[in-house]
Amino acid sequence: MRARHRLVQMAPVSLLSLAACLAAAPDLAAAAPATAAAGSHGTGGAPNATLLSTPTEAAISAADPVPIPLDKVLSFAAQQLKATRKAFPPGDAFPGRATLPDGSWPEVDRTDWVAGFYPGWLWQMHALTNKSEWSKAATKLLPGLEETQYDTGSHDIGFIMLSSYGPAYRRVAPTSTLGKRYRSILLAQRYSPRLGMFRSWGKDLKRDEFQVVIDNMMNLELMWVASRLPGGKTSWRDMARSHARATAAHFFRPDSSTYHKLEFSLKSRKVTFRGTRQGYSNSSTWDAAWAIYGFTQAYEATNKTEFRRVAGKAAELFLKRLTPDWVPFYWDFDAPANMPYKDTSAGAVAADGLLRLSRWAKGEAQGRYRSAALRMLSALATGYLSSSAPAPQPASVLRNGTGAVFRGDWGTGTSYGDYYFLEALAVGRSMKLL
Numbered sequence: 001m002r003a004r005h006r007l008v009q010m011a012p013v014s015l016l017s018l019a020a021c022l023a024a025a026p027d028l029a030a031a032a033p034a035t036a037a038a039g040s041h042g043t044g045g046a047p048n049a050t051l052l053s054t055p056t057e058a059a060i061s062a063a064d065p066v067p068i069p070l071d072k073v074l075s076f077a078a079q080q081l082k083a084t085r086k087a088f089p090p091g092d093a094f095p096g097r098a099t100l101p102d103g104s105w106p107e108v109d110r111t112d113w114v115a116g117f118y119p120g121w122l123w124q125m126h127a128l129t130n131k132s133e134w135s136k137a138a139t140k141l142l143p144g145l146e147e148t149q150y151d152t153g154s155h156d157i158g159f160i161m162l163s164s165y166g167p168a169y170r171r172v173a174p175t176s177t178l179g180k181r182y183r184s185i186l187l188a189q190r191y192s193p194r195l196g197m198f199r200s201w202g203k204d205l206k207r208d209e210f211q212v213v214i215d216n217m218m219n220l221e222l223m224w225v226a227s228r229l230p231g232g233k234t235s236w237r238d239m240a241r242s243h244a245r246a247t248a249a250h251f252f253r254p255d256s257s258t259y260h261k262l263e264f265s266l267k268s269r270k271v272t273f274r275g276t277r278q279g280y281s282n283s284s285t286w287d288a289a290w291a292i293y294g295f296t297q298a299y300e301a302t303n304k305t306e307f308r309r310v311a312g313k314a315a316e317l318f319l320k321r322l323t324p325d326w327v328p329f330y331w332d333f334d335a336p337a338n339m340p341y342k343d344t345s346a347g348a349v350a351a352d353g354l355l356r357l358s359r360w361a362k363g364e365a366q367g368r369y370r371s372a373a374l375r376m377l378s379a380l381a382t383g384y385l386s387s388s389a390p391a392p393q394p395a396s397v398l399r400n401g402t403g404a405v406f407r408g409d410w411g412t413g414t415s416y417g418d419y420y421f422l423e424a425l426a427v428g429r430s431m432k433l434l
C-alpha cells in the first residue's frame with residue numbers, strides 16, 4: 001500500500017479513478033467497505049506489541065456490523081471542499097500531494113500526477129450525493145487540465161486524466177467533445193514491444209535504462225477504455241494486458257510482496273534493478289495497495305482469471321500484514337520502529353481495491369475481503385478525519401497520510417488518499433453496503 005509515491009514527476013495513482021468513476025456511476029456499480037476499528041486510531045508515538053500484531057482470521061470474517069458514519073463524513077468533506085474551492089478557483093493551480101505544516105494545500109500545475117484529484121473529489125461527491133453543484137464545479141475545473149492530454153512524459157497522464165476527465169466522460173458526456181478528449185489520451189507511445197511494457201518514468205524513450213513502477217498498473221485503464229471507444233484499437237488493449245502480465249511475472253517476491261520499482265535494459269531485456277523509490281528499503285514492502293487495486297482493474301477489464309489471482313495474492317499479503325486497528329501502520333510494512341507513521345492513503349487505496357475485488361473473489365474470500373474493506377473504511381471514517389487532527393487542521397478529509405518519508409511527507413493530508421477514500425465510499429454505496 002503505501003501510498004503512492006509521488007516523486008518528482010512521476011506518480012502513480014490510479015486507475016482507481018477511472019474505476020472509481022465507473023464504480024461511482026450509479027449504473028455501473030462498485031463496492032464498499034467499512035470497518036470496525038473505530039476508536040483505535042493513531043496519533044503517533046511509539047509502536048506497541050498490540051499494534052504490531054495482525055488481525056486474526058476470526059476478526060476479519062466476523063459478521064458483526066461495521067458502522068460507517070457516512071452522513072458525518074459527507075458533511076465534513078463538503079465543508080473541506082467548500083474551503084478548497086475558495087482557495088483554488090478554476091484555473092492553473094491545483095491542490096498538491098500533501099498538506100503543508102499550516103494545514104493548507106500546496107499548489108501544483110496541471111502536469112503533477114495529483115492534478116486530476118481535485119475535480120476527482122468533486123465527481124466522487126456527486127456520485128455520493130447526486131447534487132449537481134458538485135458535477136458543475138468539477139466540470140469548471142476541466143479546462144485547466146485540457147492540455148495534459150498531450151503530455152506523454154510519464155505514465156502519470158493516466159492518474160490525471162482518469163480522475164478528472166474519466167468521470168466526466170462516464171457520467172456526463174460520453175459522446176461529446178469531453179469523450180473525444182478523453183479518448184485522445186494514450187500511453188501507447190511509452191510502450192516498448194521489445195519488453196512488452198510501458199516505460200513508467202523518463203522522457204527519453206530510447207534510453208536503455210527502462211524504469212517501471214508498480215503504480216503503472218493503475219494507469220492501464222486508460223488503454224483499456226480507449227480500445228473500447230469508437231476508433232479504438234485492439235492493440236491498445238493488448239499492450240495493457242502484456243504490461244499486466246509482465247508486472248505479475250517480475251514484481252512479486254515468493255512471499256507475494258512486491259517491489260516498487262524495476263529497471264530493465266532495453267538491449268538485453270534483462271532486469272537490472274529491483275527495489276524501491278519511496279519505500280523504506282529495496283527489499284521492503286511498500287506497494288501492496290496499488291497491486292490489489294491495479295490487478296483487480298485488470299481483471300475487470302479483461303475477465304482473465306490470472307489477474308484476479310494476482311490481485312488475491314496481493315490482498316492476502318496485505319491483510320496478513322495489516323495491524324488490528326485496520327489502518328496501515330507503518331507507511332512501509334517493513335519500516336523500523338523509529339518510523340511509526342500511519343498511512344491512511346494506503347488504507348484508502350487498499351480498501352477501495354479490496355471492496356472491488358470482493359465482487360469477483362471466490363468462496364470465503366469474497367466475504368472476507370468485503371468485511372476487511374468495510375472495517376478499513378470504518379476505521380478511517382471514525383478515527384482519521386482531519387476534524388480530529390491537532391491544530392492546524394489539514395485542509396484534507398483524511399489526516400495521517402504518508403507519501404515520501406525521505407522528503408518528510410508523513411502525518412499530512414494527501415490528495416490521493418482523499419480521492420480513493422471518497423471513491424471507496426461511492427463504490428460501497430453502489431454495492432448497497434452503505
Ligand SMILES: *[C@@H]1O[C@H](CO)[C@@H](O)[C@H](O)[C@H]1NC(C)=O
Pocket residue numbers: 042043044045340341342343389390399400410411412
Ligand atoms: C498523525 O499526524 C499527526 C500530525 O497531524 C502527527 O503528529 C502524528 O505523529 C501522526 N501519527 C502517526 C501514527 O503517523
Ligand SMILES: *[C@@H]1O[C@H](CO)[C@@H](O)[C@H](O)[C@H]1NC(C)=O
Pocket residue numbers: 040048049050051
Ligand atoms: C497499545 O495499543 C493498543 C491499541 O491502541 C492500546 O489499547 C494499548 O493500551 C497500547 N499499549 C501500550 C503499552 O501502550
Ligand SMILES: *[C@@H]1O[C@H](CO)[C@@H](O)[C@H](O)[C@H]1NC(C)=O
Pocket residue numbers: 026130132
Ligand atoms: C439524481 O438527480 C437527478 C436530477 O438532478 C435525478 O434525475 C436522478 O433521478 C437522481 N438520481 C438518483 C439515483 O437519485
Ligand SMILES: *[C@@H]1O[C@H](CO)[C@@H](O)[C@H](O)[C@H]1NC(C)=O
Pocket residue numbers: 275276279280281282
Ligand atoms: C536501493 O539500491 C540502490 C542501488 O544499489 C541504492 O542506490 C539505493 O540507495 C537503495 N535504496 C534504499 C532505499 O536503500
Ligand SMILES: *[C@@H]1O[C@H](CO)[C@@H](O)[C@H](O)[C@H]1NC(C)=O
Pocket residue numbers: 300301302303
Ligand atoms: C466479462 O464477463 C462478463 C460476464 O460474463 C461480461 O458481461 C463482460 O462483458 C466481460 N467483459 C469483458 C471485457 O470481456
